[in-house]
Amino acid sequence: MKLIISILxxxxxxxxxxxxxxxxxxxxxxxxxxxxxxxxxxxGDNWDLERVDFIHYAKQPSGGSKPGADTCYKLMGVKWSxxxxxxxxxxxxxDGLAEDFVSSIISTGAEAWDSATSKELLNxxxxxxxxxxxxxxxxxxxxxxxxxxxSNAIAxxxxxxxxxGKQIVEFDMIFNTRFDWGDxxxxxxxxxxxxxxxxEFGHSVGLNDIYTSTCSAVIMYGYSSNGDxxxxxxxxxxxKGLQAMYGP
Ligand SMILES: [Ca+2]
Ligand SMILES: [Ca+2]
Ligand SMILES: [Zn+2]
Numbered sequence: 001m002k003l004i005i006s007i008l009x010x011x012x013x014x015x016x017x018x019x020x021x022x023x024x025x026x027x028x029x030x031x032x033x034x035x036x037x038x039x040x041x042x043x044g045d046n047w048d049l050e051r052v053d054f055i056h057y058a059k060q061p062s063g064g065s066k067p068g069a070d071t072c073y074k075l076m077g078v079k080w081s082x083x084x085x086x087x088x089x090x091x092x093x094x095d096g097l098a099e100d101f102v103s104s105i106i107s108t109g110a111e112a113w114d115s116a117t118s119k120e121l122l123n124x125x126x127x128x129x130x131x132x133x134x135x136x137x138x139x140x141x142x143x144x145x146x147x148x149x150x151s152n153a154i155a156x157x158x159x160x161x162x163x164x165g166k167q168i169v170e171f172d173m174i175f176n177t178r179f180d181w182g183d184x185x186x187x188x189x190x191x192x193x194x195x196x197x198x199x200e201f202g203h204s205v206g207l208n209d210i211y212t213s214t215c216s217a218v219i220m221y222g223y224s225s226n227g228d229x230x231x232x233x234x235x236x237x238x239x240k241g242l243q244a245m246y247g248p
Pocket of ligand 2: 133134135136137138139140141142170171172
């Protein structure tokens with residue numbers, strides 16, 4: 001009996017070690033960006049879950065504004081199986097943006113994706129939760145403003161998914177308060193909340209960043225900048241990527 005228990009204990013130890021050392025290069029293109037921190041792709045959590053952080057970096061677009069080919073999308077290889085996905089917003093922010101403005105703009109970003117599939121992906125009802133925090137696996141999909149310790153990171157979306165079955169089980173999103181947020185159509189010197197939220201919600205449903213410069217007009221292009229409002233609406237490639245996961 002003792003021997004069996006020992007063997008079991010060793011087996012558990014081996015699988016736990018394997019899980020801890022597992023690195024998923026889900027955001028392999030991030031390597032192209034020299035400022036991407038080494039630790040950004042994956043932080044281990046529970047032994048059966050993986051976490052990946054998508055960091056949206058600031059960079060002035062170099063290409064034109066062509067819509068990009070249909071191939072301008074990349075899947076993470078994970079998706080939600082239980083729909084719709086509910087999320088909560090913590091509207092607290094240092095830019096003086098009102099709760100109504102924040103929740104309606106963020107919801108608009110989420111629903112941009114919903115409108116491209118017959119599935120109800122993200123819940124129409126938006127929860128407000130002033131206690132919601134970013135980056136914690138707490139069974140709460142939280143959308144917050146906060147200080148992210150990288151002044152080149154506009155926003156980050158973290159995804160937790162099961163290693164087996166590749167199902168997304170949680171996401172958290174943070175808008176970095178090192179930038180000024182609001183409606184950039186009124187003030188091009190600030191970061192457009194709707195523009196960035198729409199990009200981040202693409203991650204929340206399973207889309208990866210794309211860094212090819214000829215794809216710079218699609219929502220899932222990996223860089224953005226102050227005043228960018230071009231990524232409020234989906235391009236053909238964004239729709240194609242979404243529908244590859246959730247159907248038309
Ligand atoms: Ca919806
Ligand atoms: Ca959470
Ligand atoms: Zn991104």
